[in-house]
Amino acid sequence: MSLLAPVDLPPVFALLPDAAVTKYLSRGIQSGLELPPQVALTRACVAYDARTAVRRQTAPVRELLDEAMGRFPDDRAAADGWLAPRLHATLRMTRAEAADSRLWNHVAMIVAPDYVVWRHKGADSADGRGIATAARFSGLHYTQTFSRLWWAAELFRDGEDYGPVVTACRVQDVLNTTMRLDVIDHRPTAQAMIRVIGGFLDAGIPRPGDHVNAFSAAVNAAGSTLMYDVLAEDVDPDADELLEWIEAGAGEVADWDRLPEGPSDGRVRTAAVDALLPLFEKLRAEAPLRQRPSAGVDEEGDVPVPAPRTSGVVLTKPSDFV
Numbered sequence: 001m002s003l004l005a006p007v008d009l010p011p012v013f014a015l016l017p018d019a020a021v022t023k024y025l026s027r028g029i030q031s032g033l034e035l036p037p038q039v040a041l042t043r044a045c046v047a048y049d050a051r052t053a054v055r056r057q058t059a060p061v062r063e064l065l066d067e068a069m070g071r072f073p074d075d076r077a078a079a080d081g082w083l084a085p086r087l088h089a090t091l092r093m094t095r096a097e098a099a100d101s102r103l104w105n106h107v108a109m110i111v112a113p114d115y116v117v118w119r120h121k122g123a124d125s126a127d128g129r130g131i132a133t134a135a136r137f138s139g140l141h142y143t144q145t146f147s148r149l150w151w152a153a154e155l156f157r158d159g160e161d162y163g164p165v166v167t168a169c170r171v172q173d174v175l176n177t178t179m180r181l182d183v184i185d186h187r188p189t190a191q192a193m194i195r196v197i198g199g200f201l202d203a204g205i206p207r208p209g210d211h212v213n214a215f216s217a218a219v220n221a222a223g224s225t226l227m228y229d230v231l232a233e234d235v236d237p238d239a240d241e242l243l244e245w246i247e248a249g250a251g252e253v254a255d256w257d258r259l260p261e262g263p264s265d266g267r268v269r270t271a272a273v274d275a276l277l278p279l280f281e282k283l284r285a286e287a288p289l290r291q292r293p294s295a296g297v298d299e300e301g302d303v304p305v306p307a308p309r310t311s312g313v314v315l316t317k318p319s320d321f322v
Contacts (some may be wrong), residue, residue, distance in 0.1 A: 069118055092249045174212055214282065
């Protein structure tokens with residue numbers, strides 16, 4: 001555990017409102033020079049009911065985060081692919097529960113603010129000490145430090161198989177850009193995109209992030225006129241299997257040395273993915289690459305990526321889906 005990790009870890013997670021994060025988040029916290037005010041933040045929290053609290057234990061998640069920092073001291077981005085499936089398999093919940101930003105606020109501000117700084121702090125400069133941006137503590141599902149990993153695992157897993165999640169996390173632009181698209185909620189689309197992305201990653205194409213962004217924009221634009229769910233029909237996941245998996249994993253820590261197994265709620269039909277692959281390969285080949293600017297990087301050393309053109313697609317997740 002890092003020197004600026006909370007000393008008194010609460011036994012269970014709680015719900016911390018966005019307003020409390022806004023009130024107490026300071027540049028000192030963002031730079032890792034000080035801890036968030038734990039007492040004041042705890043007073044602002046809303047507790048889970050007793051039944052839910054059983055599967056909201058903080059210790060297993062904290063152990064995972066400490067292990068990730070120990071395993072990837074020199075390559076922080078590489079921690080994402082290791083941590084995402086294990087966080088998902090340890091912190092088990094429905095999509096509706098995961099859509100509540102107050103949980104992720106609690107993880108970031110009370111359970112593991114040190115991890116947020118470790119993973120997302122920018123480099124120090126002549127103008128001052130680097131910081132992790134406020135959105136990494138409390139932000140949208142594809143920006144906040146922990147929700148982005150949980151959602152990456154949820155959106156890109158193929159039933160119990162987390163292998164596609166590891167592929168998705170190999171390039172940051174999948175999490176930064178592709179996860180914003182509503183078309184990713186269509187499971188065959190998500191799996192077909194990862195198949196295409198994995199192919200050019202394995203081929204060693206230079207600047208893979210630029211290809212991911214161009215490809216994602218092309219798939220999203222095509223999705224405004226093509227109905228992917230008609231081209232590749234999906235079946236609804238088995239909700240009962242998901243709930244059984246959630247209940248069975250209370251308090252467990254995912255295996256550190258092999259991929260865990262997700263819920264057996266149904267894998268994507270191979271025929272559905274195969275139906276999309278020719279179109280997606282064509283879109284990838286024809287997608288124009290953006291011109292990389294000669295200057296200007298964000299606080300993590302990444303060139304800022306403009307959001308893909310959405311053609312009316314809303315990029316934020318609804319809060320009430322299961």
